[in-house]
Amino acid sequence: MAQLSDSIEQFIKELMSEEAQIELRRNELAQHFGCAPSQINYVLATRFSVDHGYIIESRRGGGGYVRIVRMRQESSGSLLDALLKRVGNSVSEDTATAIIQHLYDLKLVTQNEAQIMRAAISRNALSLPINAKDILRAAVLSNMLVQVFRNHEEAKRNDV
Amino acid sequence: MAQLSDSIEQFIKELMSEEAQIELRRNELAQHFGCAPSQINYVLATRFSVDHGYIIESRRGGGGYVRIVRMRQESSGSLLDALLKRVGNSVSEDTATAIIQHLYDLKLVTQNEAQIMRAAISRNALSLPINAKDILRAAVLSNMLVQVFRNHEEAKRNDV
């Protein structure tokens, strides 16, 4: 519990609660948490990936830095395309969960909706061999994605 | 007759008498009962399944855990039971759709949520032989049902 990676993730998210973009020193942060610097890369890779709606930029050498940018909302049409492409024919539970979280962050789905979606694609629900699981999950998730965007378009139309 | 599984079940239920949700370490618990870790999985599968009104979530690796979430067994509890029973191990798309419609009529889900659920269990999403489709649909729908009721309980709690 209170896993190192989780703490670092929280720390960064707090830093970003105000700003849409922050810069940090990898080594400083590592020192702050008393861990290996590469641990920071691990956290960035697993919690601040593009699937999670972030972009990472960095520079090495003196005055180096790591910049974390929260992606702005893309026009929803192209976002759907991107997500469907990302899902493809097979998707792991982790990736699927990250995508759903991303939708929630963008306020494209409510918390309840996100939880229902997670329930639909969870390991528990899909009791099949793993390979088949990923394939099926992709199909279920894709279908839900399309529906979410449809709902969203519908809402926009009624709003106007 | 004080089977191991029964003891473990009791133990967990006592832990949950206060909380609606607990987290435990599979290995620790197994050690506590001096049994194989997989025994815990057996107990969870046979006594804390979705049919019993529980959701299991877990994580592997360092800081891993097993989380058990209980539905509150109240008014809507019996409806959930009835629905889960109706779904059983296998359910057609028509029946599933009817159930979702029913939830909507009762205002237990919003229109958007209903549509997402329909998307998740549609023929389209489950690209498998028909038999398997019905079985899988039952699992996905059950999981979503429990989640819906859980959301609803949560909302009630916050409302008061």
Added chain:
DNA sequence: TCCAATTTGACCATCTTTGACTTTATTATA
């Protein structure tokens, strides 16, 4: 006795943490 439920163990999958080695940028020095 027979069958279903239980128990166990071997093997698998996933997640985290660390460290050795690499790459790149800046700064100091010959």
Added chain:
DNA sequence: TATAATAAAGTCAAAGATGGTCAAATTGGA
């Protein structure tokens, strides 16, 4: 200006820490 020293950050693979799965073996009750 080259070159060396220093200061970052990146990569990757190994080790460690959990939980999951499945099927064989065992057990307890009808």
